[in-house]
Amino acid sequence: MSRRTILVTGASAGIGAALARVYASEGWNVVLTARREPPLRALADQIEAAHGVTAAVVTEDLADPAAPERLVATLASRGLTIDGLVNNAGFSRVTGFLQTSLADHRAMLQVMLIAPAELSRLLLPGMVERGFGRVLNVASVAGHLPATGGDTLYGPIKSFLIKASQGLHLETQGTGVHVTVINPGYTLTEFHDVNGSRAEVSKAYPAWMWMTADRVARIGFAACEANRPQVTPGPMNTVLVALARHLPEGLALKMAAGHARRLARI
Numbered sequence: 001m002s003r004r005t006i007l008v009t010g011a012s013a014g015i016g017a018a019l020a021r022v023y024a025s026e027g028w029n030v031v032l033t034a035r036r037e038p039p040l041r042a043l044a045d046q047i048e049a050a051h052g053v054t055a056a057v058v059t060e061d062l063a064d065p066a067a068p069e070r071l072v073a074t075l076a077s078r079g080l081t082i083d084g085l086v087n088n089a090g091f092s093r094v095t096g097f098l099q100t101s102l103a104d105h106r107a108m109l110q111v112m113l114i115a116p117a118e119l120s121r122l123l124l125p126g127m128v129e130r131g132f133g134r135v136l137n138v139a140s141v142a143g144h145l146p147a148t149g150g151d152t153l154y155g156p157i158k159s160f161l162i163k164a165s166q167g168l169h170l171e172t173q174g175t176g177v178h179v180t181v182i183n184p185g186y187t188l189t190e191f192h193d194v195n196g197s198r199a200e201v202s203k204a205y206p207a208w209m210w211m212t213a214d215r216v217a218r219i220g221f222a223a224c225e226a227n228r229p230q231v232t233p234g235p236m237n238t239v240l241v242a243l244a245r246h247l248p249e250g251l252a253l254k255m256a257a258g259h260a261r262r263l264a265r266i
């Protein structure tokens with residue numbers, strides 16, 4: 001049987017790069033996309049050498065509203081059939097709602113909310129038609145916790161992804177397509193360097209609370225193969241999500257405020 005091919009967004013770093021390595025190690029060809037070409041090319045070379053699969057690179061800025069359709073058209077023009085999709089690209093701004101530019105808010109919504117929905121809508125029909133597919137959405141424990149001041153839209157955007165994934169999981173049952181959402185907690189990637197909070201989060205949260213991107217990726221892959229609707233990696237993150245479900249709202253908001261204060265955001 002020919003190899004399956006999976007498209008991984010945000011594959012130039014962190015969890016996306018780790019997921020690309022995991023899928024390749026399981027025999028999948030990978031298509032890597034993000035804005036930065038050099039790390040994508042380096043990862044593609046590394047993956048091809050290590051796993052003997054094909055790794056293609058397509059650079060795209062998912063903040064551009066035209067990007068999802070352009071990306072899918074590029075894949076088609078290269079003759080690539082996409083059997084799997086990892087919606088992973090993402091970032092946050094922790095400067096506060098009013099201090100964050102409209103352009104940055106728009107980019108967050110586009111990259112983490114609209115692009116995953118559009119890529120799913122564009123690629124799922126082919127998967128359903130062929131009777132096989134995998135969609136793994138990378139959300140966050142933040143999607144389950146009360147929204148925190150400072151990165152006001154981030155949690156709600158991840159809540160959207162969790163709910164949308166649950167709906168898609170139900171809709172695709174029995175089609176051969178698995179849809180899973182993973183909710184990582186603190187993970188060692190470039191994420192907190194990009195949003196400028198590395199020093200604060202490292203001080204506020206001890207090393208044992210952090211997971212590696214490789215561990216998160218392995219757990220996400222296994223959950224999607226098992227057709228689980230949702231997975232939260234690590235006991236600490238699992239407890240946090242369970243607490244958020246059961247705590248009274250007032251208390252949960254107080255805890256969220258404590259988190260924002262620890263990071264000196266509000």
Ligand SMILES: NC(=O)c1ccc[n+]([C@@H]2O[C@H](COP(=O)([O-])OP(=O)(O)OC[C@H]3O[C@@H](n4cnc5c(N)ncnc54)[C@H](OP(=O)(O)O)[C@@H]3O)[C@@H](O)[C@H]2O)c1
Pocket residue numbers: 009010011012013014015016033034035036037060061062063088089090091107111112138139140141183184185186187188189190191192194
């Ligand atoms: N690290 C954590 O603690 C943590 C916790 C929970 C959830 N998450 C989620 O995990 C996912 C991956 O984050 P990470 O931790 O691996 O962070 P990361 O190391 O900063 O990687 C983020 C990836 O997203 C890509 N990206 C960002 N903006 C993009 C854009 N406009 N267009 C295309 N690609 C873009 C980046 O590539 P380029 O810069 O090359 O475009 C990079 O490949 C995100 O959705 C994040 O919300 C992370």
